[in-house]
Amino acid sequence: MDIDQFRKQAHQITDWMADYLENIEQYPVRADVNPGEIMEKLPLAPPRTGESFQTIMDDFKHIILPGMTHWQHPGFFAYFNANNSFPSILAEMLTATMGAQCMSWVTSPAATELEERVMQWTAKMMGLPESFSGVIQDSASSATLCSLLTAREIKSDFQINNQGFSGSKPFTVYCSKEAHSSIEKAVKIAGLGKDHLRKIEVDTEFALIPQSLETAIQKDLENKRNPLAVVAAIGTTGSTAIDPLEKIGEICQKHNLWLHVDAAYAGTAWLLPETRWMIKGIEMADSLVFNPHKWMFTNFDCSAYFVKNQEALIRTFEILPEYLKTKEDQQVNNYRDWGIQLGRRFRALKLWFVIRHFGIKGLQEKIRNHIRWAQELRREIENSGDFEMMAPTPLATLCFRYKPKEIAQPDRLNELNEDLLESINQTKKIYMTHTKLDGKFTLRLVIGQTNLTRSQVFDAWSLIRQASKKYGY
Numbered sequence: 001m002d003i004d005q006f007r008k009q010a011h012q013i014t015d016w017m018a019d020y021l022e023n024i025e026q027y028p029v030r031a032d033v034n035p036g037e038i039m040e041k042l043p044l045a046p047p048r049t050g051e052s053f054q055t056i057m058d059d060f061k062h063i064i065l066p067g068m069t070h071w072q073h074p075g076f077f078a079y080f081n082a083n084n085s086f087p088s089i090l091a092e093m094l095t096a097t098m099g100a101q102c103m104s105w106v107t108s109p110a111a112t113e114l115e116e117r118v119m120q121w122t123a124k125m126m127g128l129p130e131s132f133s134g135v136i137q138d139s140a141s142s143a144t145l146c147s148l149l150t151a152r153e154i155k156s157d158f159q160i161n162n163q164g165f166s167g168s169k170p171f172t173v174y175c176s177k178e179a180h181s182s183i184e185k186a187v188k189i190a191g192l193g194k195d196h197l198r199k200i201e202v203d204t205e206f207a208l209i210p211q212s213l214e215t216a217i218q219k220d221l222e223n224k225r226n227p228l229a230v231v232a233a234i235g236t237t238g239s240t241a242i243d244p245l246e247k248i249g250e251i252c253q254k255h256n257l258w259l260h261v262d263a264a265y266a267g268t269a270w271l272l273p274e275t276r277w278m279i280k281g282i283e284m285a286d287s288l289v290f291n292p293h294k295w296m297f298t299n300f301d302c303s304a305y306f307v308k309n310q311e312a313l314i315r316t317f318e319i320l321p322e323y324l325k326t327k328e329d330q331q332v333n334n335y336r337d338w339g340i341q342l343g344r345r346f347r348a349l350k351l352w353f354v355i356r357h358f359g360i361k362g363l364q365e366k367i368r369n370h371i372r373w374a375q376e377l378r379r380e381i382e383n384s385g386d387f388e389m390m391a392p393t394p395l396a397t398l399c400f401r402y403k404p405k406e407i408a409q410p411d412r413l414n415e416l417n418e419d420l421l422e423s424i425n426q427t428k429k430i431y432m433t434h435t436k437l438d439g440k441f442t443l444r445l446v447i448g449q450t451n452l453t454r455s456q457v458f459d460a461w462s463l464i465r466q467a468s469k470k471y472g473y
């Protein structure tokens with residue numbers, strides 16, 4: 001391919017992109033293929049000589065696309081969104097074109113300085129304390145790992161980095177039973193041991209019970225453990241439960257524990273002052289993560305990690321081999337020392353495009369609509385007679401189940417809802433996933449697509465009700 005052909009292909013692909021997004025509703029939202037079906041269509045060996053771009057693109061359309069789940073489809077209500085937006089897509093095109101590797105300031109000064117500024121903007125937009133410094137990570141999982149590693153190093157006076165674990169009392173970490181699996185993963189990777197993660201009881205709204213946390217810490221102290229950190233969930237993945245941050249913060253201060261806040265999904269909501277009640281006490285947190293790549297219209301991956309003690313973070317991760325030394329090291333941020341990766345993508349660009357394109361007001365309007373529609377739908381579900389809500393709806397994720405009056409046995413209700421979910425997804429018009437709350441099979445409907453309309457939300461609800469009619473109750 002020469003530059004003229006590249007130009008031509010790029011124009012054609014841009015047209016394809018616009019057509020795809022314009023007609024996305026015509027695709028089945030969830031990929032409709034069996035395991036191995038795509039691989040069977042792929043040759044066992046790579047081609048010996050280059051193929052025409054046209055052939056490659058044809059295979060993309062005919063082999064790859066049918067095996068894709070369409071995450072930007074307005075019928076996508078599954079998991080949490082990984083939404084994007086026009087400005088974000090365009091920025092990703094520029095990022096791919098420049099192909100810069102932004103590990104240090106000198107490897108692309110603009111990438112570093114834009115990241116610093118955009119993280120300051122983000123903190124301001126969300127009402128976070130000014131004392132927090134931000135850095136973009138690939139995912140909330142990595143950010144949580146960074147947080148626990150930093151906590152470990154501070155608590156060991158940076159000796160585990162030097163000597164490894166050597167005969168010290170085992171550290172213990174605390175989170176609620178509803179907290180995300182990435183916390184357990186981080187505890188394992190950080191060498192703390194999964195047996196030393198305490199999963200604390202939750203209340204009827206699935207939020208951590210502070211008294212149970214206090215009791216667990218006391219017990220560990222009595223048993224000569226070394227309580228290290230608490231991870232508070234603001235917006236759990238199952239039901240978006242909000243842990244009581246202020247009370248947890250007070251317990252952490254009392255016992256001198258590190259406090260990390262996992263708000264991977266919910267963080268975006270703090271664009272709205274009316275949701276900031278959920279971060280009352282945030283100044284007691286040592287670190288916080290939220291994902292613009294979930295609900296803030298920014299392509300995956302873009303995870304915003306904020307820390308109070310920037311020096312401790314850097315001291316945990318810093319490396320300085322001769323070949324990376326530069327004369328500016330004292331004056332600038334080298335983000336390679338703010339996390340796990342050395343090489344880094346230029347992720348700040350898309351976030352900058354998104355914030356500037358929508359403005360704070362434009363972002364707020366979208367999020368406010370999502371939350372408003374979710375609250376309207378919650379009332380409909382509560383009044384429906386044959387569906388019931390399974391958890392509070394503080395944001396825009398609804399947890400509910402089908403419960404016809406005729407059925408009371410827990411097992412039967414679980415089966416019925418599992419079957420109903422499959423019927424709903426079989427329509428290929430909408431896609432939902434489930435969770436279990438208190439052992440009860442629960443349908444989740446997440447309202448957060450970039451260009452979603454109110455009528456698409458209520459169409460989804462009609463489809464769900466329609467699908468439930470087949471049982472004849």
Ligand SMILES: *Cc1c(COP(=O)(O)O)cnc(C)c1O
Nearest residue numbers: 139140141180182236237264265
């Ligand atoms: C999605 C989610 C995560 C994991 O996010 P990644 O960026 O995929 O690592 C962690 N915690 C919560 C509460 C989440 O909802």
